[in-house]
Amino acid sequence: MLDVAIIGAGASGLMCACRLISAGITDIAVFERNDRPGKKLLATGNGRCNLSNSSVRPEEYNTDDPYKLADILGAYGFEPTADFFEKTLNVMLSSRDDLIYPRTFKSSTVLDALRSYIEDHGVKITTGSFVDKLDDKAKYTVIASGGMAMPVSGSDGNSYKLINSIVKDKTAFCDVRPSLVQFNSSDRDIRPLSGMRLNAVLSLYINKEKVAEEQGELLFTDYGISGICTMQLSRIYDRYIAKGIKSCYVSADLVPEHDKDTLAEEVKRRITDGKDISSRLSGILPKEICEVITSRGRDIAGLMKDFKISITGTRDFEHAQVTYGGLKLGRLNDSLSIKEHEDIYVIGEAVNVDGPCGGYNLQWAWSSAFAAADDIAVRLS
Numbered sequence: 001m002l003d004v005a006i007i008g009a010g011a012s013g014l015m016c017a018c019r020l021i022s023a024g025i026t027d028i029a030v031f032e033r034n035d036r037p038g039k040k041l042l043a044t045g046n047g048r049c050n051l052s053n054s055s056v057r058p059e060e061y062n063t064d065d066p067y068k069l070a071d072i073l074g075a076y077g078f079e080p081t082a083d084f085f086e087k088t089l090n091v092m093l094s095s096r097d098d099l100i101y102p103r104t105f106k107s108s109t110v111l112d113a114l115r116s117y118i119e120d121h122g123v124k125i126t127t128g129s130f131v132d133k134l135d136d137k138a139k140y141t142v143i144a145s146g147g148m149a150m151p152v153s154g155s156d157g158n159s160y161k162l163i164n165s166i167v168k169d170k171t172a173f174c175d176v177r178p179s180l181v182q183f184n185s186s187d188r189d190i191r192p193l194s195g196m197r198l199n200a201v202l203s204l205y206i207n208k209e210k211v212a213e214e215q216g217e218l219l220f221t222d223y224g225i226s227g228i229c230t231m232q233l234s235r236i237y238d239r240y241i242a243k244g245i246k247s248c249y250v251s252a253d254l255v256p257e258h259d260k261d262t263l264a265e266e267v268k269r270r271i272t273d274g275k276d277i278s279s280r281l282s283g284i285l286p287k288e289i290c291e292v293i294t295s296r297g298r299d300i301a302g303l304m305k306d307f308k309i310s311i312t313g314t315r316d317f318e319h320a321q322v323t324y325g326g327l328k329l330g331r332l333n334d335s336l337s338i339k340e341h342e343d344i345y346v347i348g349e350a351v352n353v354d355g356p357c358g359g360y361n362l363q364w365a366w367s368s369a370f371a372a373a374d375d376i377a378v379r380l381s
Contacts, residue, residue: 001136001137001138002027002137002139003025003028004025004027004139004140004141005029005137005142006142007141007142007143008143008144008159009032009038009144010037010038010039010041010145010146010349011362012144012347012368013030013144013145013347014038014041014111014115014118016142016347016369017118018084018118019084019369019370020373020377021121021123023373023377025377025380026123028123029123029137029138031131032129032154033145033154034128034154036127038114038115039153040150040153040155041110041111042108042111043107043150045101047106048101048106048107049102049105049109049110050099050101050359051102051359051363051366052363053098053099053100054078054100055078055098056073056078056360058073061354061364062179062238062324062352062354063329064174064329064352071334072336072367072368072371073363076366076371077367078100078363081370082100084370085110088117091113099359100359130158131145133162134162134166134344140343140376140380141343142346142376143162143344144350145350146349147325147349148176149180149320149322149323150320151318152318155323155349159326160176163346166341166344167327172328172331173325173326173327174324175325176326177238177241177323177324178234178314178316178317178320179234179238179320180231180320180357181315181316181321182225182231182314182315183224183226183230183234183250183311184312184314185225185309185311185312187310189292189296193288193289194221197219198218199215199256200215200216200229201213201252202215202229202230202252203250203251203253204233204236205247205248206245207245210251212232214230217229218252218254223315228357232356232357233250234314235354237314238314238324249310249311250308252306255285255304260301260305263304264301267284267300270283270284278290278294281293281294281300322354327352329352329353335371335374336371336372336375337372337375345372348368348369349365
């Protein structure tokens with residue numbers, strides 16, 4: 001019988017194996033359904049792998065047990081993660097503000113380091129191996145096969161099926177939804193703007209109440225809107241679905257560097273004769289956007305500062321970066337073993353923990369892997 005079986009060779013599964021090996025445990029098997037490990041990890045950060053954030057704050061995450069999450073991140077946060085990457089995995093790190101990357105700014109660097117460390121210590125990663133039931137092949141089992149976001153990477157909900165086979169209580173799970181994902185809109189007049197990008201401040205209104213604000217690049221698409229600031233707002237949108245959403249829209253301040261009065265003076269100066277208004281406003285915003293604005297009303301400055309985009313929902317799991325929901329963190333011990341089955345651990349995205357863009361979700365993958373691996377190492381010793 002193996003000491004440890006790890007199901008899933010994504011970020012959390014690979015890191016769990018590495019942490020166990022660093023503690024002297026090598027009687028491990030890692031099972032991956034894809035033909036190669038780390039498929040989703042390679043896509044992280046547009047291939048650059050924003051692997052952590054030096055200012056991770058537990059309160060920025062969605063979870064059902066914020067106190068347990070804070071304890072885990074407190075014990076296994078950025079500093080021990082960075083130390084492990086640099087001293088054990090030999091990955092030199094670099095920062096851009098609070099965002100932490102491998103110095104090469106390549107996801108392949110991180111994946112290669114994890115794989116090499118595992119394989120150099122004689123631990124096999126078995127690819128093309130789909131685990132559809134839990135058995136007694138190991139003393140301890142770690143479920144690290146992801147949530148439902150980006151199912152092409154193998155994260156198609158199999159984690160939940162495995163957990164459901166031993167945890168029969170449906171209340172152990174939070175409903176899962178796509179998160180860090182684009183918004184759909186029914187507004188036909190913005191569809192010709194598809195592909196256009198501009199810096200904006202986006203405010204999310206749910207049931208006529210402003211619930212969140214983000215600044216960054218707004219990208220118009222043929223289905224609605226995208227961009228990092230949009231994806232950040234989708235996490236807030238997820239929180240309100242269970243409460244009920246009667247109406248939802250995003251108000252975009254398309255010229256955030258000027259107040260409305262200043263902007264109104266600039267608009268007035270450009271369109272004194274009322275001719276070819278959109279062209280004369282193109283020095284403020286692209287002409288195509290100005291055409292939509294002028295078609296919506298006469299308060300041009302007001303519309304530039306409050307450009308409403310109706311929201312009908314988010315895109316699906318295929319387009320999401322992470323999963324909102326999953327097995328409740330509160331149903332796990334501090335070590336992330338299942339309370340009713342303490343020889344089985346659940347880590348990474350299968351747990352009801354998700355964070356914003358900026359290294360938060362990979363930090364949870366590393367932190368949860370450390371917590372489980374260290375507990376297993378103590379129990380095996």
